[in-house]
Amino acid sequence: MASVLSSSRSTAHPFGERYAGRMGPLPGASQPWVDGLRQAGRAALTSSGLPGPKVEAWRYTSLAELAKVAFIPAATADDVEVASVPSRVPRLDGFPRLVLVNGVLRRDLSDVAANAFAVPLRDALNGGDPAVRAVLGKIAPVSGSPISALNTSFLSEGLVVSAQSGAPVRLQIVTIGAAGAEPAAFHPRIVLTASDGADVTVAVHHVGLPGQSYLSNPVTEISIGRGATVRNFVDLAEDGDAFHLGLTAVNLAANGSYEDFRLALGGGLIRQDVTAIFSGDGGRVTLNGAYALAKTEHHELATTFFHDVPNCNSEQIVRGVAAGRSRAVFQGRIRVAPNAQKTDARQNHKALFLDAGPKIDCKPELEIFADDVQCAHGAATGEIDHDQLFYLLSRGIDPDTARALLVAGFLVDVVSRLSIDVVREAFAGAVSAWLKTRVVSGGVP
Amino acid sequence: MALIEIEDLHVAVAGKDVLKGLSLAIEAGTVHAIMGPNGTGKSTLSNVIAGREGYDIKRGRIVFAGRDLLAMPADERARAGIFLAFQYPVEIPGVSTSAFLKTAINAKRRAAGLSEIDAMEFLKLVKAKCKALGVADDMIKRPLNVGFSGGEKKRAEVLQMSLLEPRFAVLDETDSGLDIDALKVVSAGVNALRGPESAFLVITHYQRLLNYIVPDQVHILSGGRIVASGGRELAERLERDGYAQFQTAA
Ligand SMILES: Nc1ncnc2c1ncn2[C@@H]1O[C@H](COP(=O)(O)OP(=O)(O)OP(=O)(O)O)[C@@H](O)[C@H]1O
Ligand SMILES: [Mg+2]
Numbered sequence A: 001m002a003s004v005l006s007s008s009r010s011t012a013h014p015f016g017e018r019y020a021g022r023m024g025p026l027p028g029a030s031q032p033w034v035d036g037l038r039q040a041g042r043a044a045l046t047s048s049g050l051p052g053p054k055v056e057a058w059r060y061t062s063l064a065e066l067a068k069v070a071f072i073p074a075a076t077a078d079d080v081e082v083a084s085v086p087s088r089v090p091r092l093d094g095f096p097r098l099v100l101v102n103g104v105l106r107r108d109l110s111d112v113a114a115n116a117f118a119v120p121l122r123d124a125l126n127g128g129d130p131a132v133r134a135v136l137g138k139i140a141p142v143s144g145s146p147i148s149a150l151n152t153s154f155l156s157e158g159l160v161v162s163a164q165s166g167a168p169v170r171l172q173i174v175t176i177g178a179a180g181a182e183p184a185a186f187h188p189r190i191v192l193t194a195s196d197g198a199d200v201t202v203a204v205h206h207v208g209l210p211g212q213s214y215l216s217n218p219v220t221e222i223s224i225g226r227g228a229t230v231r232n233f234v235d236l237a238e239d240g241d242a243f244h245l246g247l248t249a250v251n252l253a254a255n256g257s258y259e260d261f262r263l264a265l266g267g268g269l270i271r272q273d274v275t276a277i278f279s280g281d282g283g284r285v286t287l288n289g290a291y292a293l294a295k296t297e298h299h300e301l302a303t304t305f306f307h308d309v310p311n312c313n314s315e316q317i318v319r320g321v322a323a324g325r326s327r328a329v330f331q332g333r334i335r336v337a338p339n340a341q342k343t344d345a346r347q348n349h350k351a352l353f354l355d356a357g358p359k360i361d362c363k364p365e366l367e368i369f370a371d372d373v374q375c376a377h378g379a380a381t382g383e384i385d386h387d388q389l390f391y392l393l394s395r396g397i398d399p400d401t402a403r404a405l406l407v408a409g410f411l412v413d414v415v416s417r418l419s420i421d422v423v424r425e426a427f428a429g430a431v432s433a434w435l436k437t438r439v440v441s442g443g444v445p
Numbered sequence B: 001m002a003l004i005e006i007e008d009l010h011v012a013v014a015g016k017d018v019l020k021g022l023s024l025a026i027e028a029g030t031v032h033a034i035m036g037p038n039g040t041g042k043s044t045l046s047n048v049i050a051g052r053e054g055y056d057i058k059r060g061r062i063v064f065a066g067r068d069l070l071a072m073p074a075d076e077r078a079r080a081g082i083f084l085a086f087q088y089p090v091e092i093p094g095v096s097t098s099a100f101l102k103t104a105i106n107a108k109r110r111a112a113g114l115s116e117i118d119a120m121e122f123l124k125l126v127k128a129k130c131k132a133l134g135v136a137d138d139m140i141k142r143p144l145n146v147g148f149s150g151g152e153k154k155r156a157e158v159l160q161m162s163l164l165e166p167r168f169a170v171l172d173e174t175d176s177g178l179d180i181d182a183l184k185v186v187s188a189g190v191n192a193l194r195g196p197e198s199a200f201l202v203i204t205h206y207q208r209l210l211n212y213i214v215p216d217q218v219h220i221l222s223g224g225r226i227v228a229s230g231g232r233e234l235a236e237r238l239e240r241d242g243y244a245q246f247q248t249a250a
Helices: A017-022 A032-048 A121-127 A130-135 A146-153 A386-393 A399-415 A421-440 B042-050 B074-080 B097-111 B119-133 B137-141 B150-164 B180-193 B232-241
Strands: A097-101 A118-120 A158-163 A169-177 A184-186 A189-194 A199-208 A214-216 A219-224 A229-237 A243-252 A257-264 A269-278 A284-293 A298-307 A313-322 A327-336 A344-353 A359-368 A374-382 B004-013 B016-026 B031-035 B055-064 B082-085 B092-096 B168-172 B199-203 B217-222 B225-230
Touching: A032 A146, A097 A158, A118 A121, A121 A130, A121 A158, A121 A189, A130 A158, A130 A189, A146 A219, A146 A243, A158 A169, A158 A199, A169 A214, A189 A199, A189 A229, A199 A214, A199 A421, A219 A229, A219 A257, A229 A243, A229 A269, A229 A421, A243 A257, A243 A284, A257 A269, A257 A298, A257 A421, A269 A284, A284 A298, A284 A327, A284 A399, A284 A421, A298 A313, A298 A344, A313 A327, A313 A359, A313 A399, A327 A344, A327 A374, A344 A359, A344 A399, A359 A374, A386 A399, A386 B074, A386 B092, A399 A421, A399 B092, A399 B097, B004 B042, B016 B042, B016 B055, B016 B225, B031 B232, B042 B055, B042 B074, B042 B082, B042 B168, B042 B199, B074 B082, B074 B097, B082 B150, B092 B097, B097 B119, B097 B137, B097 B150, B119 B137, B119 B150, B119 B180, B150 B180, B168 B180, B180 B199, B217 B232, B225 B232
Parallel strands: A097 A169, A158 A189, A169 A199, A184 A214, A189 A219, A199 A229, A214 A243, A219 A243, A229 A257, A243 A269, A257 A284, A269 A298, A284 A313, A298 A327, A313 A344, A327 A359, A344 A374, B031 B199, B031 B217, B082 B168, B168 B199
Antiparallel strands: A118 A158, B004 B016, B004 B055, B217 B225
């Protein structure tokens, strides 16, 4: 057993030698830097373990349950059969599809048009692709992020997507989690490079096969060149028994633009981190999100924006609803460096309780070291507004339908900010589907 | 028998007695107007009729079309034909006006044993009503009341009313904030709904509205009760001499 002893600072975890031993040969064996990365991940994991409740950034999300599961590497599960993409995932017009099953690119399930844009990470590691080397582990270093440390420890599967300026690139990426008889974990890494002036939109759907216990541990590193635009729309609908520990790390060069939308409509235990670093003037980040939780689902979104240079904007609007005995957390950290004058950073989180059971926490954290900046944060939790409810009732709409309309409106209000029509409609559709099953028919579980 | 009969209504809000023995009977086919100083309970009366919670009804009853109105939940009242055009319509982000209108229309149709409205028929109907009320077509694509100007909100209330065709409608200061042209358009919308089966209660501070929506009776509400009732000339007297003449020891 290589597990670290449990303490309040760390949690013993199942990703020690037993797990590593089952991994089999990993790609990039002839590339010392690849193994160096993995070793750095392993070292971070060994010295700190998975974070425990005393680690400030992890005080709201306990990994104790996850640590009890004896995961095996998903790639070694030979009883997994995925023959098609779950119908939950919509087709997006103009977005050719790439499908990863347990992190492994499945060309047979992907569209021909999409395959042209993507290289499996495994191939890039074996070939020692210098463009990948320049990014990998640089934007999402293992230090400071246990999610990255875990992912990097087992670096093998995933995708490399590169876009040049010219015709906009659009892709739909579907990651499917599937375990066999034993709980399985996978650690896909996506490296997305948008060269100067490129325009890239990806819609990423995280789904799983029902009733299976798996851990999805995706890390996405996004490098945005000068004047380039990247849109990353993430639809997180893992199965109810699944764990998800994800990190998206973004670096923006001058005048780069990044738009992110996080839709989270399910999963047993989810923590998704988004980190953005402004490394050139004039960068812009918009991160909006909507989540809806029920039963005992746990969802945390933790964002960290580093305004390291002047004249950059960031805006975050997150709306959530929670029912049953679910738990929602939003942590938003904004750091404005001393020289980052004219920063404009705004953050707003609002959540609705659908009944008395859930627990919702919001922790804004503003560290501002420059004086000529505009920073604002707002947070509110509450119940459905009585005046709004009465307005709908007074028009003859029954209470269940009225509530459903208001809850949908609360979430759709932020979804409507998503800039790409086809994705916005798909996400709004997913929200109404969630509400139809949870709020209207049979009440909120 | 009047369409709606309010008998000896006593209502307190937040521990304060607001309505203190209000009685009013409105026949089908008629329009009544209520005028009264700020804070005398006009909106309280409107809300109690529409079924808003938070009002302590201490005494009295309201009979609507032979039914005990106060025993019915708000949505049921609306489906039975009650409509309140709000003094301050609330904004509802994320809910498109058209989706809301369709839901409301269908709620009413279902209660009447009718099938849901066909999508094309709905669009045609809404377009026609918008045109008649001078409501821009694209307003119904926007979230309900969000960012509507004061006047637009009032027009949207009347649009809802004309789509839902209530039997009894209360218009709580629908004229406030309307420009003179809008006042005429909105009044025409109300007049178009007048008929032998329906009745209106128009709350206003201004006699001007009553030039366009001509009431059968005018009541003065003061100190929580009706202190004077009469024809249109009452509104004219009020405009001339103010409320002092009507103030009675409550
Ligand atoms: N929710 C409430 N909480 C406390 N007081 C209230 C509430 N609602 C109404 N009131 C009080 O009850 C009284 C009557 O209010 P109401 O809104 O009915 O007056 P109104 O006649 O409609 O006035 P206006 O002409 O200004 O619209 C006022 O004194 C008001 O402050
Ligand atoms: Mg009023």
